[in-house]
Amino acid sequence: MNTVRISFMRTISASRLLGAAVLTLLCALVPAVVRAQTVSGRVADATGKAVTGAQVAVAGTGIRATADAEGRYRLTVSAPGAIALRVTAIGYTPQSKALTVAAGQSATVDFTLTANPVGLDAIIVTATGQLQKAREIPNDVTQVAAGDVEKAPVTNFADLLNARAAGVTVLPSSGTTGGGARVRIRGSNSVSLSNEPVFFIDGIRVNSGATGNASNTVGVGGQNPSRINDIQVEDLEAIEAVKGPSAGTLYGTAAANGIVQVRTKRGRPGPTQWTAYVEGGTLYDHTTWPDNFFGLDTTKTGSARFGCTLQDAALNLCRQNGGVVTLNPLRDDSPFRMGSRQQYGVSLSGGSEATTFFLAGHFENELGVFLNNYLNRVSLVGNVHNQVRQGLAVGVNTRFTNSDLRLPDNDNNALGYLGSGLLGNATGRNGWGFLQPNDVRKINTDQTINRFTGSLDADATPFSWLTARAVIGLDFTNRYDQRTLAPNQVPFNQSTLDGSRAADPVQVFDFTSNFSASARRQLTSTISSSTTFGLQWFRERSVFVFASGQKLAAGTSSLAGVVIPSVNEDQVESRTLGTFVEEQLGYRDRLFVTGALRRDKNSSFGKNFGFITYPKVGGSWVVSEEPFFPQPAWLNSLRLRVAYGQSGIQPGTTDALQFYNPVVAIVAGNDVPAFVIGNLGNADLKPERTTETEAGFDADLANDRLHLDVTFYSKSSRDALISRPLAPSFGVTTAQFYNLGKVSNKGVEITLSGQLARGATVWDFALSAFGNRNRLIDLGKDFLGHDIPQIIFTPQRHVEGFPLGGYWGQKYTFNDANGDGIITSGEVTLAPTFSYLGTPFPTQGASLNTGLSWKDRLRLQITLDYRAGMSLYNLTAEFRCRQGNCPELVDPRVPLADQARAVAAVFKGDPIGYIQDADFLKVREVSLTYYAPAASA
Structure with missing residues (x-):
């Protein structure tokens, strides 16, 4: 599949109609907060890029704020005095800073975070929904x-x-x-x-x-x-x-x-x-589909003309005097x-x-x-x-x-x-x-x-x-x-x-x-x-x-x-x-x-x-x-x-x-x-x-x-x-x-x-x-x-x-005893026991x-x-042989080993040759x- 993707992003004032409607409806539910001491600032990475969504919290309290699209945050502290701010963001190392907030005053604290998406201080969401540092978790969690x-x-x-x-x-x-x-x-x-x-x-x-x-x-x-x-x-x-x-x-x-x-x-x-x-993109089939093989016997008529397999030819039931015909409708x-x-x-x-x-x-x-x-x-x-x-x-x-x-x-x-x-x-x-x-x-x-x-x-x-x-x-x-x-x-x-x-x-x-x-x-x-x-x-x-x-x-x-x-x-x-x-x-x-x-x-x-x-x-x-x-x-x-x-x-x-x-x-x-x-x-x-x-x-x-x-x-x-x-x-x-x-x-x-x-x-x-x-x-x-x-x-x-x-089958041996270049059923011998072939x-x-x-x-x-x-079972190839149109059973030019594989599957009931890497x-x-x-x- 080939795809092309074009995306664009624009930030607009929240006063736009839809943004305003959403915010007005939802903010009506929020009770008013009495102003007190405030702390504000910006959270960015080492390049100065805003870390949107970073969580800034006052340690030991439930006071927290979220950094906006520009990385800026603002939070209100209920009482003056010494506090510790801690900022966390998924993919970054957490950071803490201490400061003292004067009564009724504002303070500015900026943070520069270090990217660390998989390090020990990376933030993981646990089974309980809690945020936890990777260093605290005793098992591997892959993000x-x-x-x-x-x-x-x-x-x-x-x-x-x-x-x-x-x-x-x-x-x-x-x-x-x-x-x-x-x-x-x-x-x-x-x-x-x-x-x-x-x-x-x-x-x-x-x-x-x-x-x-x-x-x-x-x-x-x-x-x-x-x-x-x-x-x-x-x-x-x-x-x-x-x-x-x-x-x-x-x-x-x-x-x-x-x-x-x-x-x-x-x-x-x-x-x-x-x-x-x-x-947008395109999908196309790039498979090389195999030919269907048919042995042609010109002495016969109708569909029987195309059904001369190597096995039948070896038994003198037909003659491939017309050679091999191939078709590929796909x-x-x-x-x-x-x-x-x-x-x-x-x-x-x-x-x-x-x-x-x-x-x-x-x-x-x-x-x-x-x-x-x-x-x-x-x-x-x-x-x-x-x-x-x-x-x-x-x-x-x-x-x-x-x-x-x-x-x-x-x-x-x-x-x-x-x-x-x-x-x-x-x-x-x-x-x-x-x-x-x-x-x-x-x-x-x-x-x-x-x-x-x-x-x-x-x-x-x-x-x-x-x-x-x-x-x-x-x-x-x-x-x-x-x-x-x-x-x-x-x-x-x-x-x-x-x-x-x-x-x-x-x-x-x-x-x-x-x-x-x-x-x-x-x-x-x-x-x-x-x-x-x-x-x-x-x-x-x-x-x-x-x-x-x-x-x-x-x-x-x-x-x-x-x-x-x-x-x-x-x-x-x-x-x-x-x-x-x-x-x-x-x-x-x-x-x-x-x-x-x-x-x-x-x-x-x-x-x-x-x-x-x-x-x-x-x-x-x-x-x-x-x-x-x-x-x-x-x-x-x-x-x-x-x-x-x-x-x-x-x-x-x-x-x-x-x-x-x-x-x-x-x-x-x-x-x-x-x-x-x-x-x-x-x-x-x-x-x-x-x-x-x-x-x-x-x-x-x-x-x-x-x-x-x-x-x-x-x-x-x-x-x-x-x-x-x-x-x-x-x-x-x-x-x-x-x-x-x-x-x-x-x-x-x-x-x-x-x-x-x-x-x-x-x-x-x-x-x-x-x-x-x-x-x-x-x-x-x-x-x-x-x-x-x-x-x-x-x-x-x-x-x-x-x-x-696992895949199992009977291993086999073969021998072209008469040297005619064709492996028949009688020339393939199956092992008496089944062997493991793969998973x-x-x-x-x-x-x-x-x-x-x-x-x-x-x-x-x-x-x-x-x-x-x-390994995988190539049932498609085996089934084609069972239908008599695979090269292994029709074409005398096919190697003897491939012929033996098809004979074992079709005439001996053993698909071992089609369990493939x-x-x-x-x-x-x-x-x-x-x-x-x-x-x-």
């Missing part, structure tokens, strides 16, 4: 630069997350417009449950469905949308990846796979600032078009010291490379925050998304362009197999989304030593999946000619209620204490209605026009109640010890299982600040850290329940309602528990030009849900879930970032690398005490001692993000992405950005 959206070709949230955090792997479902992605953090933990992380936006949990019915109820062959791409990247302030249980204990059950925290933009005090952008009768992308957006922000606002609107239109593939999306955002009074602030965050997506049939799908093109026919239809492009274009599969995400938060400082935060919110997704095949339009088989209709409304509700309070005290002159208590409640409810019908009446696209209707309904609900307490002791602001406990109760637990407790303990030591530590010139700071913690994954909603499924029975020749056992349930079922130990160090080097972050982790999951087989004599379902399994992940993550050049020309970079070792340790025992056999879904298996979902997930990887800026006007940025240690090095992004002078906006 993703949301600002990259303005200087890189980022079109969705998955793009922004990809190749920017060590240990975070993004797996796109396809290159189709509207396609989604799966996310893995530090490997896979579960055999039976989801391995996706949990996503939070502004403190509330949100729907992130990327697979199965959570993504789309109408299958199109493997392409799945992902709800994380509903997030508008232009409205994001920061993204933080909390990578494992050692960091995610306070998030409780469901946090074992990691947490991704997203914070959206807020307004800053000052004049109303308008920002607008226009983005190239010669291309179904592809030049796609296009356009996006427009505008935002305005500003406000007073008391009330700030951020409003934004976006429109996106993307036309994919297929005619029946497009995405239209409108996103609206409104965030308002009000300092009600000293020590109390409230905020409202709202987002609305409407999108219309049309997906083409493709991938593992005979009704798709690629299926018909790669499995072509040598006779008729211009070389296409099952359908021609005009037929495929008449299949309409659509998804409509109306999504609202809203939250209300309140921050209170009733005492100088006590802060409290409350957040309540709802993420509601109203989805409509539909598909129409008009009668007599799609000539694949009689069913498609009859026509059909599917219309599936889906509603997903995610409720969040979160309260926490933190007490910070200086116990002695050298020891500090921070105690946090919290209460959380989550509720997720999904309602699916599956309505479809066959034999659609001509001229209608309604279910009312079908002859054979079918309807089903599914409701899924999960509730979690959790409490936590955390205590952190600090010594001289360089040694911190943290301990925490989290207790959860979830509605998916078995009725005999009560609460589950997750512990956490960790330590952080800035050893370079100790008097005994040597002070080499090349080392500015060194922090050692270690953390231990637990978290979990709740069972599926109905896994623990015994329930019955409704069916239709025939009694005396009549249809009557009846029930059969749907699940035996397990009253003792509990969540999968994941334990992680993490250790590492952070170092600032070369006069703070470089930052090095190294982390080692060991993560083990026990009580993993395993489907235990039942004896046939039970006469019911064949399996029952029990907590039996164990899974292990061990790895290392390294990140080196910094600036290699400063001044008029700035060269910055971030280099990250990771390694992961995933193993299934135990599958448990069956009811007779025997080992549960490996779980097989050919060619993948869950096998003890090997990675989850579908990368075991190691690295990424490089680097940029060169000149005078804050021109910037060149490049992103490289490397993944290794993984999937390592790659990609130039993922290249962008050139010019920043025009502010006066030109």
Whole structure:
């Protein structure tokens, strides 16, 4: 994809009509403040550029102010005397200054901050919503630069997350417009449950469905949308990846796979600032599609002339006296078009010291490379925050998304362009197999989304030593999946000619209620204490209605026009109640010890299982600040850290329940309602528990030009849900879930970032690398005490001692015994046992993000992405051979090894030759950005 983005920003007087209307309405809620002593000033960075949004606070009080667009702040001090001001800003080292304020007088204090986005004094938002310095946190938290959206070709949230955090792997479902992605953090933990992380936006949990019915109820062959791409990247302030249980204990059950925290933009005090952008780009297919091969036998007629394979020729069933014919409809009768992308957006922000606002609107239109593939999306955002009074602030965050997506049939799908093109026919239809492009274009599969995400938060400082935060919110997704095949339009088989209709409304509700309070005290002159208590409640409810019908009446696209209707309904609900307490002791602001406990109760637990407790303990030591530590010139700071913690994954909603499924029975020749056992349930079922130990160090080097972050982790999951087989004599379902399994992940993550050049020309970079070792340790025992056999879904298996979902097959040997240059079935011998072939997930990887800026006007940025240690099943190539049109089975010029690979797969049922190395090095992004002078906006 090629994109061009133009944006401009203008600051106008807040007296403009819209700014005035917003401020007048909101400021009416703010009580008058009696003037007293005032302190004002400006917060800037080392270049003099304003640090907008910096927080300036009077230490030990709830008095604070926010720097406006020009970096200026103003606050009122209730009593004269000596005070200490402390300024904090995300991405900068905090700074403090002491001063004495005379009665009724004003004072001016300016601050110059040092940029330090990843150093020890960088500001991190914790699980409780509190701001905390990185030096105090015993585990690794990776921050993703949301600002990259303005200087890189980022079109969705998955793009922004990809190749920017060590240990975070993004797996796109396809290159189709509207396609989604799966996310893995530090490997896979579960055999039976989801391995996706949990996503939070502004403190509330949100729907992130990327697979199965959570993504789309109408299958199109493997392409799945992902709800994380509903997030508008232009409205994001920061993204933080909390990578494992050692960091995610306070998030409780469901946090074992990691947490991704997203914070959206807020307004800053000052004049109303308008920002607008226009983005345009093109999409094109640059794949070299393979030819379809056919052996020509001129002694035969009709389609049989083109069906002479090497195997048949060796058996004298045909003769390739006409040679080999090749056709390539994907190239010669291309179904592809030049796609296009356009996006427009505008935002305005500003406000007073008391009330700030951020409003934004976006429109996106993307036309994919297929005619029946497009995405239209409108996103609206409104965030308002009000300092009600000293020590109390409230905020409202709202987002609305409407999108219309049309997906083409493709991938593992005979009704798709690629299926018909790669499995072509040598006779008729211009070389296409099952359908021609005009037929495929008449299949309409659509998804409509109306999504609202809203939250209300309140921050209170009733005492100088006590802060409290409350957040309540709802993420509601109203989805409509539909598909129409008009009668007599799609000539694949009689069913498609009859026509059909599917219309599936889906509603997903995610409720969040979160309260926490933190007490910070200086116990002695050298020891500090921070105690946090919290209460959380989550509720997720999904309602699916599956309505479809066959034999659609001509001229209608309604279910009312079908002859054979079918309807089903599914409701899924999960509730979690959790409490936590955390205590952190600090010594001289360089040694911190943290301990925490989290207790959860979830509605998916078995009725005999009560609460589950997750512990956490960790330590952080800035050893370079100790008097005994040597002070080499090349080392500015060194922090050692270690953390231990637990978290979990709740069972599926109905896994623990015994329930019955409704069916239709025939009694005396009549249809009557009846029930059969749907699940035996397990009253003792509990969540999968994941334990992680993490250790590492952070170092600032070369006069703070470089930052090095190294982390080692060991993560083990026990009580993993395993489907235990039942004896046939039970006469019911064949399996029952029990907590039996164990899974292990061990790895290392390294990140080196910094600036290699400063001044008029700035060269910055971030280099990250990771390694992961995933193993299934135990599958448990069956009811007779025997080992549960490996779980097989050919060619993948869950096998003890090997990675989850590894590829397995029988190795083979071959020998052209008669020397005729053709490998036949009898000349390929399979090994008697199955061997491990590889894992579908990368075991190691690295990424490089680097940029060169000149005078804050021109910037060149490049992103490289490397993944290794993984394999993929090339089902496309194997399936082409099974259809008899791949070169390995037709062309005698193909090497014998390639012939043997196809023979083993097609005639021996062993796809080992198509389990292929999937390592790659990609130039993922290249962008050139010019920043025009502010006066030109």
